[in-house]
Amino acid sequence: MLNIVLFGPPGSGKGTQASRIIEKYGLVHISTGDLLRQEVEDGTELGMKAKAIMDKGELVPDKIVIGMIRKKLEEYQDGPGFIFDGFPRTVEQARELRKALTDFDERVTLMISLTVPREELVTRLLKRGKETGRSDDNPETINNRIDVYDRQTIPVAYYYDKMHKHHQVDGVGSIDKIFDRIVEVIEKIH
Numbered sequence: 638m639l640n641i642v643l644f645g646p647p648g649s650g651k652g653t654q655a656s657r658i659i660e661k662y663g664l665v666h667i668s669t670g671d672l673l674r675q676e677v678e679d680g681t682e683l684g685m686k687a688k689a690i691m692d693k694g695e696l697v698p699d700k701i702v703i704g705m706i707r708k709k710l711e712e713y714q715d716g717p718g719f720i721f722d723g724f725p726r727t728v729e730q731a732r733e734l735r736k737a738l739t740d741f742d743e744r745v746t747l748m749i750s751l752t753v754p755r756e757e758l759v760t761r762l763l764k765r766g767k768e769t770g771r772s773d774d775n776p777e778t779i780n781n782r783i784d785v786y787d788r789q790t791i792p793v794a795y796y797y798d799k800m801h802k803h804h805q806v807d808g809v810g811s812i813d814k815i816f817d818r819i820v821e822v823i824e825k826i827h
């Protein structure tokens with residue numbers, strides 16, 4: 638299996654690049670953001686709880702997110718591999734992912750981290766907010782999401798660094814160019 642963690646701050650292009658990677662490698666896409674937004678749309682109890690947290694730009698509790706991931710892993714355990722988009726976002730989530738994959742005799746193959754300056758992140762997310770009306774793409778929430786990333790999510794990069802699985806990719810430029818940089822990293826390892 639090829640199991641990729643796609644990492645980076647909000648607006649760094651994770652969702653955008655994940656679709657390209659899936660097209661090329663046929664991986665199963667697991668985006669915790671998409672899964673949570675689906676719960677919100679379905680009006681479930683979990684979704685109602687998650688919406689309030691997401692609208693503030695905070696992280697949904699680890700327990701909830703890990704439960705959703707385990708369900709997906711079980712569903713697609715015989716597939717070609719996974720792309721984890723926007724997960725793990727805390728060291729606790731990274732540890733739990735490791736445990737869950739070990740249960741299936743699997744592991745994270747590599748982690749790709751997209752680097753983009755804060756100013757560019759804000760510009761991209763404000764643009765998306767205007768175009769799609771996504772409720773967490775407003776100035777106040779965007780700034781908090783980036784702060785939360787710096788505080789709670791950056792340590793995940795050190796976690797994968799220690800295992801020599803962390804690969805940084807410049808996330809500025811055209812979508813095609815960034816995709817080429819990602820493929821170069823994947824091909825070197827896989």
Ligand code: B4P
Pocket residue numbers: 646647648649650651652653654669670671673690691692694695696697698702722723724725726730761762764765773782808809810811812815
């Ligand atoms: P996510 O859905 O993961 O949202 P995101 O970080 O903003 O990334 P997204 O994939 O949507 O955007 P992308 O960078 O591709 O999370 C939303 C919320 O859900 C979180 O704040 C949190 O509350 C909760 N959550 C999710 N996962 C969680 C977890 N594991 N634990 C706890 N809570 C969790 O793209 C952004 C924009 O940039 C797009 O409009 C795109 O068109 C544009 N773009 C992309 N590449 C570009 C490029 N090269 N140049 C110019 N623009 C580009």
